Amino acid sequence: MQKIILITRDRMEVREDGESNASSSSNIKSMIAELEGKGFNLVLHKTIDVVRDEERVINALNRFISSEYDFIVFMSVSAVRFIIDAIHANGLEPSILNDRCYVIAVGPSTRDELVKNGVKVDLIPSRYSSYGLIELFRSIKDDPKYSDKVRVFIPRSREASTLLVDALTSLGFRVDEEHIYRIVPSRHDGWKKVAEYLANGSLHYIIFTSSSSVNAFFTLINEYSKDDTIIDAILNNGTGIVAIGPLTADTLRAYGLNPYVADEHTVHGTLKLLLKIVEDIEYNP
Numbered sequence: 049m050q051k052i053i054l055i056t057r058d059r060m061e062v063r064e065d066g067e068s069n070a071s072s073s074s075n076i077k078s079m080i081a082e083l084e085g086k087g088f089n090l091v092l093h094k095t096i097d098v099v100r101d102e103e104r105v106i107n108a109l110n111r112f113i114s115s116e117y118d119f120i121v122f123m124s125v126s127a128v129r130f131i132i133d134a135i136h137a138n139g140l141e142p143s144i145l146n147d148r149c150y151v152i153a154v155g156p157s158t159r160d161e162l163v164k165n166g167v168k169v170d171l172i173p174s175r176y177s178s179y180g181l182i183e184l185f186r187s188i189k190d191d192p193k194y195s196d197k198v199r200v201f202i203p204r205s206r207e208a209s210t211l212l213v214d215a216l217t218s219l220g221f222r223v224d225e226e227h228i229y230r231i232v233p234s235r236h237d238g239w240k241k242v243a244e245y246l247a248n249g250s251l252h253y254i255i256f257t258s259s260s261s262v263n264a265f266f267t268l269i270n271e272y273s274k275d276d277t278i279i280d281a282i283l284n285n286g287t288g289i290v291a292i293g294p295l296t297a298d299t300l301r302a303y304g305l306n307p308y309v310a311d312e313h314t315v316h317g318t319l320k321l322l323l324k325i326v327e328d329i330e331y332n333p
Contacts (some may be wrong), residue, residue, distance in 0.1 A: 201226075
């Protein structure tokens with residue numbers, strides 16, 4: 049029987065997930081090789097599609113230009129690309145972001161996309177998640193350098209959690225959001241194969257890389273599977289669940305699952321955790 053590890057991203061998304069530097073890319077390849085050497089087959093599986101909201105992208109840029117923001121926070125590569133495209137479409141240069149405020153990226157992939165487009169990233173959290181950003185803004189609040197900086201703008205997805213905005217507001221920041229894209233389940237024939245893996249018990253681990261991927265997974269696998277009790281199948285098969293970070297873990301718990309949670313909130317971090325789990329089981333069967 050096959051031993052399948054399912055990662056809820058496609059190849060392009062994995063390459064963009066903070067792994068653009070040579071060292072991280074090499075580490076990922078090394079971990080994948082180790083897992084394959086232990087008999088596992090890694091399957092990259094697209095679960096979500098990003099749908100740009102053109103009107104809201106334009107609104108976001110106009111709002112940014114017409115307002116006096118102290119910080120702009122980018123939560124994803126998609127947000128960067130949509131805003132940069134709008135800047136170019138208006139005959140402007142991406143450096144306008146640095147001219148007007150401090151630029152914050154949630155993680156390495158988002159940072160690299162900004163830098164690639166000529167934008168200097170001023171700040172990045174030590175943990176690449178909303179929780180990390182909350183920690184970063186707590187330190188900003190206590191830093192005299194930013195004593196008069198309170199206005200924050202976040203262009204992001206419509207499905208985003210309110211956690212970050214609520215926390216920043218409670219810290220005394222004035223936060224504006226613009227939901228410039230939607231995240232929708234990605235429908236494709238690959239779901240039939242995943243349903244087969246679940247049915248025959250060959251799906252040993254699933255790595256979930258966002259809360260959206262969790263919701264999309266269970267929405268679509270229920271459509272493609274003949275089994276109406278997907279959660280029971282996962283539990284009964286002993287399928288290990290790995291979450292990229294705490295928000296994703298919370299979403300999984302809402303489905304009745306108890307995931308492992310990566311400390312480093314990237315695909316690299318999830319693979320590192322999974323390799324440790326597999327090795328621990330080998331040495332302590």
